[in-house]
């Protein structure tokens with residue numbers, strides 16, 4: 001049974017790097033679920049959080065293929081049990097019907113989301129949490145006017161002082 | 169100083185002696201500076217050959233080779249040669265002109281996204297956008313190309329950056345963060361490997377191209393002799409042990425020797441060094457030495473477990489690891505004189521040798537290649553093209569020294585051998601260099617004859633001429649019911665005449681004696697000689713293991 005693995009990689013924050021890394025995913029045939037990327041603790045570094053579906057050895061290969069890229073300074077697998085893992089999703093829903101509008105408000109509360117934009121006919125919901133939680137919310141709203149979804153992909157850090165970083 | 173001048177001066181500081189290339193609009197500032205430089209420029213007739221020449225130069229000399237081209241079509245023409253160097257871990261630095269920075273992305277004249285195109289087939293690619301960045305870029309490029317697991321590096325230089333001026337500094341050293349080369353063997357693991365090998369009754373060594381790249385042949389031989397392990401090589405590892413050594417069993421794999429392909433199934437321990445278990449080497453992977461313990465030494469951590477799961481992995485430079493292993497082995501082991509396993513090896517070699525003597529016809533590739541070995545000095549360099557010629561060479565031409573057999577192993581690139589031979593000859597002008605060619609492959613880069621003649625770089629080309637795309641024809645004969653599709657080349661061109669048209673020497677031979685004489689003459693000649701050797705077009709390279717089959721399933 002394929003499993004999902006989370007890999008954190010510290011990369012050079014400069015043009016072309018994202019291309020080189022994602023090209024490697026494609027070339028080596030990795031089954032990538034999501035990639036989240038943003039500036040890391042230093043301006044000139046970016047952190048990529050990659051989730052991959054596969055066997056244990058696929059995750060290991062991905063780490064060594066990442067580390068082989070010169071623009072990747074460090075890569076490591078995160079143990080999901082020992083990591084904080086979050087994803088943010090913005091979900092636009094059709095909310096013209098008052099009944100649906102109140103259902104939405106209800107679900108958002110249950111999922112501990114927030115309504116971040118409202119118009120006479122639509123609403124944008126923001127949800128932060130695990131991938132599964134966001135999947136569940138999206139599935140729930142599919143039947144009443146799901147319009148648009150934007151997700152960041154999972155991003156993660158190891159709990160406690162242990163970390164995937166480089167010394168400067 | 170201008171960017172172009174900074175580039176050329178950086179190359180001089182890297183002790184570059186020669187650049188293989190062909191100019192065009194986007195690299196003209198650099199070519200203008202080259203006129204006043206000590207650097208030798210060798211003009212090619214197609215940029216693919218420039219990359220192959222740089223590659224051949226690198227493999228023969230242990231130094232990075234340099235090739236150069238203009239933007240767009242010039243640069244894309246280099247790509248086949250860059251990819252060839254990439255798969256065989258050969259250190260080359262390719263320099264391409266690029267359109268000016270203000271034009272990049274606008275589909276300007278002769279623009280190609282070289283970083284995009286080259287990234288998957290280079291170890292790294294640079295596009296410096298400021299004159300100040302050029303010296304450090306060049307320094308990094310040579311460092312990356314020639315250390316660790318070597319490979320090609322691209323420097324794509326926009327034309328305005330070549331023309332701009334700035335004050336530049338030339339660094340003596342560079343550091344590339346994110347790039348590690350300091351892989352030293354873990355002493356614990358070396359001890360463990362030594363224990364496993366000392367306990368093993370039937371050890372076998374598989375040596376790959378990494379042994380040659382790290383100049384570890386001597387260490388390899390010492391380890392093999394200590395544990396009396398037969399040494400098989402991959403195609404890239406050919407020459408890592410002298411093939412006339414009693415422990416050498418030749419190549420393993422699709423066109424492996426009978427000795428190698430059978431002994432691998434009897435070994436109880438496999439020590440694989442600097443090899444990546446490619447499909448051409450292992451045959452069907454699940455059935456590749458299934459019962460033996462596998463120890464894998466490689467400098468590239470991503471090769472560990474990529475193809476073959478192993479019992480013990482040692483991430484290290486091959487030379488350092490083999491040195492340490494030898495020391496660990498000699499601590500516990502006294503040199504073995506004779507084992508049941510070594511007697512078996514001797515027996516197998518003797519029976520196969522007798523069989524090989526008994527083939528009738530005269531101008532067969534095995535006979536020609538054995539004669540070639542007799543005629544050439546041990547240090548002579550042989551390059552090959554791709555196809556049957558390459559596999560005959562690997563089976564029947566015994567290589568006696570590392571770096572004297574140069575072939576496109578990973579990429580299998582037709583047209584490689586001839587320009588690579590010119591590159592090798594440029595690196596070691598006093599050593600005879602011979603390209604073993606097929607007619608199809610030779611035609612792909614035959615225009616390098618012009619370069620070899622005008623630049624006075626004489627080599628010998630031996631065309632095993634079957635008037636066929638022979639290897640494809642062989643597959644059609646064996647696996648497609650003799651349905652020959654698009655493999656007949658006709659009896660053109662007349663190769664001796666073609667050679668003469670370029671000002672080279674050309675001859676056609678009809679017997680082994682004539683062949684022998686022709687080769688000897690060619691070694692004395694001041695121009696390149698093309699020797700046309702007509703052979704039977706139905707000849708197969710045997711033994712052969714069909715693609716996807718286990719190495720046990722040998723035909724022939």
Ligand SMILES: Cc1ncc(C[n+]2csc(CCOP(=O)(O)OP(=O)(O)O)c2C)c(N)n1
Pocket residue numbers: 553554555556557558580581582583605606607608609610632634636637638639640
């Ligand atoms: C550039 C390139 N195109 C196609 C092939 C596929 N291919 C492999 S061997 C071969 C035939 C080579 O013919 P020739 O050079 O005459 O050598 P022979 O096999 O006859 O010795 C071909 C077409 C290749 N390896 N490289």
